[in-house]
Amino acid sequence: MGRHSCCYKQKLRKGLWSPEEDDKLLKYITKFGHGCWSSVPKLSGLQRCGKSCRLRWINYLRPDLKRGTFSQQEENLIIELHALLGNRWSQIAAQLPGRTDNEIKNLWNSCIKKKLRQRGIDPSTHKPLEDDEVQKEKAASPAAAPEPILNKFVRPTNCSSANYFSLPNLAYSPDCGSRIGQSQQLWFNKSDKFLSAAANSSSGFSFTSVSSLFPSVPSSGFSSSMELKPLTSLIVENSPPGLHWEAPNSSNSSWSSGAGDSLFDGNLFPCTQMMPERESHAHFHSQSDDFKWSEYLLNGSFPLSTELQSQNIDPCCEIKEEEPFGIEGLGFWLQNQQQVFDIRET
DNA sequence: AACGCGCTCAACCGCCTGTGT
DNA sequence: TACACAGGCGGTTGAGCGCGT
Numbered sequence A: 001m002g003r004h005s006c007c008y009k010q011k012l013r014k015g016l017w018s019p020e021e022d023d024k025l026l027k028y029i030t031k032f033g034h035g036c037w038s039s040v041p042k043l044s045g046l047q048r049c050g051k052s053c054r055l056r057w058i059n060y061l062r063p064d065l066k067r068g069t070f071s072q073q074e075e076n077l078i079i080e081l082h083a084l085l086g087n088r089w090s091q092i093a094a095q096l097p098g099r100t101d102n103e104i105k106n107l108w109n110s111c112i113k114k115k116l117r118q119r120g121i122d123p124s125t126h127k128p129l130e131d132d133e134v135q136k137e138k139a140a141s142p143a144a145a146p147e148p149i150l151n152k153f154v155r156p157t158n159c160s161s162a163n164y165f166s167l168p169n170l171a172y173s174p175d176c177g178s179r180i181g182q183s184q185q186l187w188f189n190k191s192d193k194f195l196s197a198a199a200n201s202s203s204g205f206s207f208t209s210v211s212s213l214f215p216s217v218p219s220s221g222f223s224s225s226m227e228l229k230p231l232t233s234l235i236v237e238n239s240p241p242g243l244h245w246e247a248p249n250s251s252n253s254s255w256s257s258g259a260g261d262s263l264f265d266g267n268l269f270p271c272t273q274m275m276p277e278r279e280s281h282a283h284f285h286s287q288s289d290d291f292k293w294s295e296y297l298l299n300g301s302f303p304l305s306t307e308l309q310s311q312n313i314d315p316c317c318e319i320k321e322e323e324p325f326g327i328e329g330l331g332f333w334l335q336n337q338q339q340v341f342d343i344r345e346t
Numbered sequence B: 001a002a003c004g005c006g007c008t009c010a011a012c013c014g015c016c017t018g019t020g021t
Numbered sequence C: 001t002a003c004a005c006a007g008g009c010g011g012t013t014g015a016g017c018g019c020g021t
Helices: A019-032 A037-044 A050-061 A072-085 A089-094 A101-118 A131-140 A224-228 A293-299 A306-311 A327-345
Strands: A164-168 A185-189 A194-199 A231-235 A243-248 A255-259 A269-273 A280-286
Touching: A019 A037, A019 A050, A037 A050, A072 A089, A072 A101, A089 A101
Parallel strands: none
Antiparallel strands: A164 A185, A185 A194, A194 A280, A231 A269, A243 A255, A243 A280
16 A cells, blocks of 8 residues: 555655646646656646646546536447446547546446446346346335336347347348358447347357348358357458457356457358357457448448449438437338348349 | 535556566 | 566545435
């Protein structure tokens, strides 16, 4: 315990920052940039340690910070990202421009956790709470908001939010002759940044390829021997820029992750072993800011083809952030998807 | 008005990692 | 290779505030 090593050397101020200190730090960094943080207090005339200066800048003084309360849309995104990333607050904050990890962490601990429990969702696992726990939560807050209406399509249990855009039973692959489980799904969230593949079939194996889901995408090569292995796989040809993936390990509850390099080589992505008692998911996301899965999947490449552009069809038309997500949205999206295919066939 | 309680949020703490020597 | 140091991160703390009694 005690002060950080940098604070031992001198008697340094701690606690809340005064307006004068803020002013000094702001003026200094605006003029010179922060450079080496440990030298900032010396050069700016502050009796603080470098770490304290850094924190103050990042969490409070930075000009690109977004002030004010979080929108519902931001909260939803945090929940989705937390389901994927856990308590990796800095990574979550990276997806929310103008928000800091500290701010998001505070919001999670003080507000979102409670809301999730009231909805019967365990905030750490994003799975439904046990019945007695739900009763306890309800008893603790009888005026809790009603459960949101969920669409009737299957949603993987570790996908807590109602904001996922599920494509049920699209994982049909007639051309590759594979056995596809009825419950196989491909879905992406409303922010259109994350793609997930899931299979919760307890009756064997399944795999599919994006190319087989979307007719215009050229068929991917795959090893026929894969058919005999208990694997769920997703083939992505011409991987989008900066693709990263995460998938659960079959042996324990940990997650593996990696970059998409192997996908660029056309290799089969060994998603995970199928576990009868547990759902199997893989998540894919691109680090490219302007990347959208819907465009990628519907078009087979990125960006949109001129064909689609000339038809002025937006495959993401139903991924409107302000809209509550429900069956209607999905229906419309699927209808639109059919339209896209019709255009390609003619 | 006084008090207690719960909540929010800024800031600190300790640990980990990367880098330079 | 070992060490020191800086930066970054997640967990925790505690001051301040609002609200109910």
